[in-house]
Amino acid sequence: MATEAASVLVATIDSLARRAPAIIASAARELGSIRLGLHFGDGSLAMLAGEHSRLVARRIETPEPADVEVYFDDRSLARLFDGSGRPAIEALESSLDMRGSREDLLAAWRCFVLLSQRASGLRAVQAIWSEYRDSKGEWAPPPPGEAPDRRLGEAFWEQSQWPALEWLDRRHPAAVELIERGEPVLAPARSLWDGRQSGSWQDAPLIFDNDLDETMARCKGMVVDQILTLIPEREPKAELYDLMRDYVTREGKGLRPTLVIATCLALGGKLEDGVRAAAALEMFHNGFLVHDDIADESTHRRGRPTLHMLHGVGLAVNAGDAMHLFAVDLVLSNLASLGLARTLGLIHEILHMCRETVEGQAIELGWIHRNVVPPADEDYGHMSTKKTGWYTCISPCRVGAAAAGVTSPEWLDRFNEAFRLIGIAFQTQDDILNLIGETALYGKEALGDLLEGKRTIMMIHLFRTAAAETVERMSAINAMPRLAKDQSLAEEMLAAMQQAGSIDYAIRYADDLANRGVVRFEEDLDFISENPGKAVLRQIANYVTTRAL
Amino acid sequence: MNSFAFEGALAGPRNGLGPAGPFPAAALTDTFDRRWLHYAFLSRDGRHAMVANAAWLGPVDDEEPPKERFTTILLLHERGQPWSASQFNADIGNEPWSAFRLPHPHFQPYKLGIAASAGTPRVDLDLVRTSRPCSSQCAFFHGGQHLRWQSETGVRGSGRWDLGNGPEPVDLIGYHERVRGRWRWPDLGEWVFGFANDLGGDPGRPPAWAGVFTFIRPATDTEHATASFMLWKDGRMRRHFPRRNVSFAVRGELDRDKVTMTPPLARLLGVPPMAPVPKRLAIVARQGDDVVMLDFDAEAAARVVIPSENSIRPFSVNEVVGDCLLAGRIGGEQFAIETRGIVEFAGGAGGD
Numbered sequence: 001m002a003t004e005a006a007s008v009l010v011a012t013i014d015s016l017a018r019r020a021p022a023i024i025a026s027a028a029r030e031l032g033s034i035r036l037g038l039h040f041g042d043g044s045l046a047m048l049a050g051e052h053s054r055l056v057a058r059r060i061e062t063p064e065p066a067d068v069e070v071y072f073d074d075r076s077l078a079r080l081f082d083g084s085g086r087p088a089i090e091a092l093e094s095s096l097d098m099r100g101s102r103e104d105l106l107a108a109w110r111c112f113v114l115l116s117q118r119a120s121g122l123r124a125v126q127a128i129w130s131e132y133r134d135s136k137g138e139w140a141p142p143p144p145g146e147a148p149d150r151r152l153g154e155a156f157w158e159q160s161q162w163p164a165l166e167w168l169d170r171r172h173p174a175a176v177e178l179i180e181r182g183e184p185v186l187a188p189a190r191s192l193w194d195g196r197q198s199g200s201w202q203d204a205p206l207i208f209d210n211d212l213d214e215t216m217a218r219c220k221g222m223v224v225d226q227i228l229t230l231i232p233e234r235e236p237k238a239e240l241y242d243l244m245r246d247y248v249t250r251e252g253k254g255l256r257p258t259l260v261i262a263t264c265l266a267l268g269g270k271l272e273d274g275v276r277a278a279a280a281l282e283m284f285h286n287g288f289l290v291h292d293d294i295a296d297e298s299t300h301r302r303g304r305p306t307l308h309m310l311h312g313v314g315l316a317v318n319a320g321d322a323m324h325l326f327a328v329d330l331v332l333s334n335l336a337s338l339g340l341a342r343t344l345g346l347i348h349e350i351l352h353m354c355r356e357t358v359e360g361q362a363i364e365l366g367w368i369h370r371n372v373v374p375p376a377d378e379d380y381g382h383m384s385t386k387k388t389g390w391y392t393c394i395s396p397c398r399v400g401a402a403a404a405g406v407t408s409p410e411w412l413d414r415f416n417e418a419f420r421l422i423g424i425a426f427q428t429q430d431d432i433l434n435l436i437g438e439t440a441l442y443g444k445e446a447l448g449d450l451l452e453g454k455r456t457i458m459m460i461h462l463f464r465t466a467a468a469e470t471v472e473r474m475s476a477i478n479a480m481p482r483l484a485k486d487q488s489l490a491e492e493m494l495a496a497m498q499q500a501g502s503i504d505y506a507i508r509y510a511d512d513l514a515n516r517g518v519v520r521f522e523e524d525l526d527f528i529s530e531n532p533g534k535a536v537l538r539q540i541a542n543y544v545t546t547r548a549l
Numbered sequence: 550m551n552s553f554a555f556e557g558a559l560a561g562p563r564n565g566l567g568p569a570g571p572f573p574a575a576a577l578t579d580t581f582d583r584r585w586l587h588y589a590f591l592s593r594d595g596r597h598a599m600v601a602n603a604a605w606l607g608p609v610d611d612e613e614p615p616k617e618r619f620t621t622i623l624l625l626h627e628r629g630q631p632w633s634a635s636q637f638n639a640d641i642g643n644e645p646w647s648a649f650r651l652p653h654p655h656f657q658p659y660k661l662g663i664a665a666s667a668g669t670p671r672v673d674l675d676l677v678r679t680s681r682p683c684s685s686q687c688a689f690f691h692g693g694q695h696l697r698w699q700s701e702t703g704v705r706g707s708g709r710w711d712l713g714n715g716p717e718p719v720d721l722i723g724y725h726e727r728v729r730g731r732w733r734w735p736d737l738g739e740w741v742f743g744f745a746n747d748l749g750g751d752p753g754r755p756p757a758w759a760g761v762f763t764f765i766r767p768a769t770d771t772e773h774a775t776a777s778f779m780l781w782k783d784g785r786m787r788r789h790f791p792r793r794n795v796s797f798a799v800r801g802e803l804d805r806d807k808v809t810m811t812p813p814l815a816r817l818l819g820v821p822p823m824a825p826v827p828k829r830l831a832i833v834a835r836q837g838d839d840v841v842m843l844d845f846d847a848e849a850a851a852r853v854v855i856p857s858e859n860s861i862r863p864f865s866v867n868e869v870v871g872d873c874l875l876a877g878r879i880g881g882e883q884f885a886i887e888t889r890g891i892v893e894f895a896g897g898a899g900g901d
Contacts, residue, residue, distance in 0.1 A: 163798070164833045189829075198764075201824070
């Protein structure tokens with residue numbers, strides 16, 4: 001638990017970057033390149049700055065130069081994020097001091113307001129702040145009106161002076177159904193009438209912030225449940241069905257299922273149709289992964305040894321084949337609910353995805369087989385569009401759209417460019433994380449890409465810019481069989497990349513793509529009215545831009 | 550079932566709906582003149598809900614001879630299911646029942662039968678008054694437009710209804726309302742109406758507690774909203790909390806797949822989408838030491854699409870059913886009931 005104010009802020013920003021990237025991206029846009037020096041009432045210090053589309057918060061021990069100095073006293077801090085308090089804009093008078101140029105102050109203020117208004121609705125953020133507030137018992141703000149001498153229960157609600165808005169905002173914020181569903185979104189209550197001013201019940205806020213972490217976990221959970229209902233409880237278990245069950249239930253990000261379901265919902269489809277379509281796609285994905293791991297000689301997948309490492313290549317290939325078979329079954333199970341035309345649309349989309357993917361895979365494996373590193377980023381972009389763009393992002397969206405009944409190519413194509421850019425950025429970031437991320441977070445073996453000789457944007461940059469002898473040495477390492485390579489060779493290659501600035505180059509490359517992707521997302525998908533499904537898609541689009549690298 | 554319609558002259562004599570006053574029997578002469586009788590019931594076991602409306606509308610422009618139009622719609626809801634609705638041409642067996650048609654003794658049953666032309670949904674009920682009406686109220690809109698209404702809670706209904714699976718006995722309790730006015734839908738803006746009453750208690754007596762609330766927000770002059778909360782106890786209205794003493798707030802959204810578009814014909818007509826229905830509604834009314842709180846949690850909605858005479862966008866009335874907490878303290882007496890309620894979130898015309 002964070003006990004210092006600065007740590008609370010850092011924990012909040014980290015949590016938001018993972019759970020609500022769209023909020024971070026918006027706040028970072030407001031902040032621009034301004035650096036904030038934050039001084040808290042308990043003496044702790046932090047720096048907050050925008051970096052590309054990210055917000056970077058870090059604890060510091062001694063003050064550092066900043067564009068805006070911000071002094072929070074305990075009262076203003078307690079109310080900055082805490083959803084049970086009034087919005088920060090009303091609370092901070094005389095308890096917050098900000099020093100800096102006028103423009104910078106306004107930018108910082110907009111950033112704070114945006115964070116407090118949009119992030120305070122997320123349960124994860126509320127948990128961090130209420131835990132901190134509870135640890136500072138003396139902070140608890142007095143309830144409005146007369147202070148009761150005992151904790152108010154439902155039976156005594158009328159002793160307070162709270163009107164309807166406060167009832168919904170503070171006393172009973174979530175409906176029972178939402179709590180049962182673990183619904184992470186807590187849109188603030190809206191006043192329709194307070195005795196003087198009226199509001200429209202139709203003015204639903206058009207910004208829907210959701211907790212992406214929880215949303216992805218829930219989507220993944222629904223899809224896994226759907227798949228498990230199809231895997232039979234019969235022999236051969238140990239050689240087939242247990243393998244499938246093990247693989248399907250492994251931890252994964254749940255990006256594809258979330259894209260399918262969110263797109264389906266965004267276009268007015270039904271949840272169960274989205275889940276069924278996502279299950280079919282996920283089953284294909286699992287089959288591909290099993291075979292991919294064999295082709296790449298990977299040792300780990302989703303934090304555990306790959307199937308062929310556990311059970312041998314023969315059984316793993318067979319389990320992968322079975323997954324593809326079941327995937328076809330899952331696609332066809334949509335027939336009853338979606339009807340023939342939409343199911344055919346679904347099949348068409350999945351076939352197209354498979355074709356693009358195998359072509360992309362062929363290009364990449366061909367490079368490795370011939371020990372060639374393509375000279376230009378465009379070559380990588382072409383391969384990655386096929387292998388990742390379609391596979392990870394574009395097709396899931398189009399499949400979700402098809403499940404919602406949208407089969408017109410004109411509308412489906414609106415997803416292509418935005419999610420192509422986002423997909424390549426995502427893949428590039430994944431490749432970067434393989435080099436610099438922690439195994440526990442990433443799920444695959446560290447430096448596994450280098451051991452596999454994967455042609456990443458870093459490797460292409462290295463081969464393009466390094467000295468001839470370095471290129472020759474790296475090429476020799478690439479030419480070695482996977483099992484003949486050890487960790488030291490991978491680390492040698494990583495050092496060469498760091499020296500050539502390849503990783504920084506790749507970060508900039510991914511940032512550029514991701515930002516263009518977000519712009520295209522807003523432009524191309526403006527035909528979808530704002531709704532919770534689209535909000536999830538927006539979070540995913542921004543997830544790539546704000547992901548901590 | 551014979552279809553009921555007014556065939557006679559517009560200014561002809563009527564079986565009057567109570568003292569004329571704000572609800573005169575005068576003919577509807579303008580296209581925007583409207584009169585209706587509204588019924589909203591919940592079954593005592595909380596499983597069923599019924600909404601019906603019989604509306605008389607003014608003659609269309611240049612119609613010779615001018616003639617009132619008459620429409621009836623019936624909506625039924627069974628818990629866990631979507632709403633089921635007739636078209637606007639439901640048959641109504643005899644002159645529509647009204648508590649305001651005097652003399653009307655309490656506890657004496659009168660028939661109300663409504664059925665879709667297709668056969669179902671259908672209800673055949675014996676309705677009895679157990680309570681007394683509130684005083685009539687009026688909301689104004691610009692240009693002399695207005696909407697007057699008067700409601701009565703504690704109407705008990707017993708009989709049968711049919712959702713298509715065969716007749717089923719039902720035991721209902723709810724409220725009845727009469728409305729008269731002249732307004733254009735885009736000018737009216739939007740409203741939140743609703744009621745909740747005690748579903749338990751002695752069936753031979755009025756419900757112990759019942760509440761009816763109103764919030765009408767005109768499209769222009771939005772600060773001139775009308776708001777009120779009325780509370781009945783044992784069949785008599787005990788408190789009326791006027792506009793300054795009431796607050797309304799909403800939170801969250803009802804899942805869109807819980808909203809059924811009605812009448813069924815509307816689904817074929819490319820009706821533009823509507824704002825999401827709020828998931829929660831809280832109302833707090835306070836006057837002196839008296840206070841009432843209503844917390845409604847929406848469960849399912851029927852969006853009744855009403856064509857607007859002077860805008861492309863229709864006026865939509867979302868009939869929403871859900872669980873409801875009604876609690877308060879009146880004259881030192883504290884009460885809290887957990888019950889079911891029906892709320893209307895209406896609006897959406899204009900803005901073309």
